[in-house]
Amino acid sequence: xxxxxxxxxMDSYEGQEVNITCSHNNIATNDxxxxxxxxxxxxxxxxxxxxxTKVTNEVASLFIPADRKSSTLSxxxxxxxxxxxxxxxxxxxxxxxxxxxxxxxxxxxxP
Amino acid sequence: xxxxxQHPSRVICKSGTSVKIECRSLDFQAxxxxxxxxxxxxxxxxxxxxxxxxxxxxxQGVEKDKFLINHASLTLSTLTVTSAHxxxxxxxxxxxxxxxANTGELFFGEGSRLTVL
Numbered sequence: 001x002x003x004x005x006x007x008x009x010m011d012s013y014e015g016q017e018v019n020i021t022c023s024h025n026n027i028a029t030n031d032x033x034x035x036x037x038x039x040x041x042x043x044x045x046x047x048x049x050x051x052x053t054k055v056t057n058e059v060a061s062l063f064i065p066a067d068r069k070s071s072t073l074s075x076x077x078x079x080x081x082x083x084x085x086x087x088x089x090x091x092x093x094x095x096x097x098x099x100x101x102x103x104x105x106x107x108x109x110x111p
Numbered sequence: 112x113x114x115x116x117q118h119p120s121r122v123i124c125k126s127g128t129s130v131k132i133e134c135r136s137l138d139f140q141a142x143x144x145x146x147x148x149x150x151x152x153x154x155x156x157x158x159x160x161x162x163x164x165x166x167x168x169x170x171q172g173v174e175k176d177k178f179l180i181n182h183a184s185l186t187l188s189t190l191t192v193t194s195a196h197x198x199x200x201x202x203x204x205x206x207x208x209x210x211x212a213n214t215g216e217l218f219f220g221e222g223s224r225l226t227v228l
């Protein structure tokens with residue numbers, strides 16, 4: 001599976017927009033980009049998934065440039081409860097849904 | 112959305128004993144479930160892929176005789192840590208995909224924290 005690279009940590013004040021960028025230079029043609037959120041002592045929770053361009057749901061937006069070698073998770077107006085680790089992962093849209101987790105980005109939201 | 116539930120959420124055992132962790136898909140059938148292990152301040156590491164009705168597939172470095180996986184039904188997979196030792200203390204998490212869903216989203220259980228004394 002292609003490797004992803006994210007910043008180890010980020011800090012943000014409440015109410016700000018947070019953008020977390022993930023690099024995946026070796027992404028395969030059939031790979032989807034998926035983001036998960038994990039709070040301490042809990043299992044990860046799906047946030048958003050995309051293949052190209054932009055995807056938006058009720059909690060986040062995902063921006064993917066044309067070359068798909070990177071992606072940016074955008075969290076609008078973060079609150080203290082958004083403090084968590086965010087993982088960027090790739091998975092093939094067909095066959096195995098096995099996910100390989102990288103180190104993730106520890107987001108700390110400051111009051 | 113689909114729910115995956117684990118039990119127990121916390122377990123403490125003595126060294127040398129065996130511990131069973133259950134993972135259930137509550138509102139969908141899962142032919143495949145995944146077991147992860149997470150040490151403090153580290154990422155999730157895939158241990159094995161549990162296949163309903165057949166043997167599990169273990170990742171390199173994971174001892175299949177120590178981490179017994181049984182996936183006897185489409186809604187239940189179990190992980191048994193045999194002859195547990197303090198170094199097996201970790202957070203164990205299972206996940207499954209709803210085959211009826213259009214996305215590749217994996218649903219994760221709440222996790223089970225094992226402490227071996």
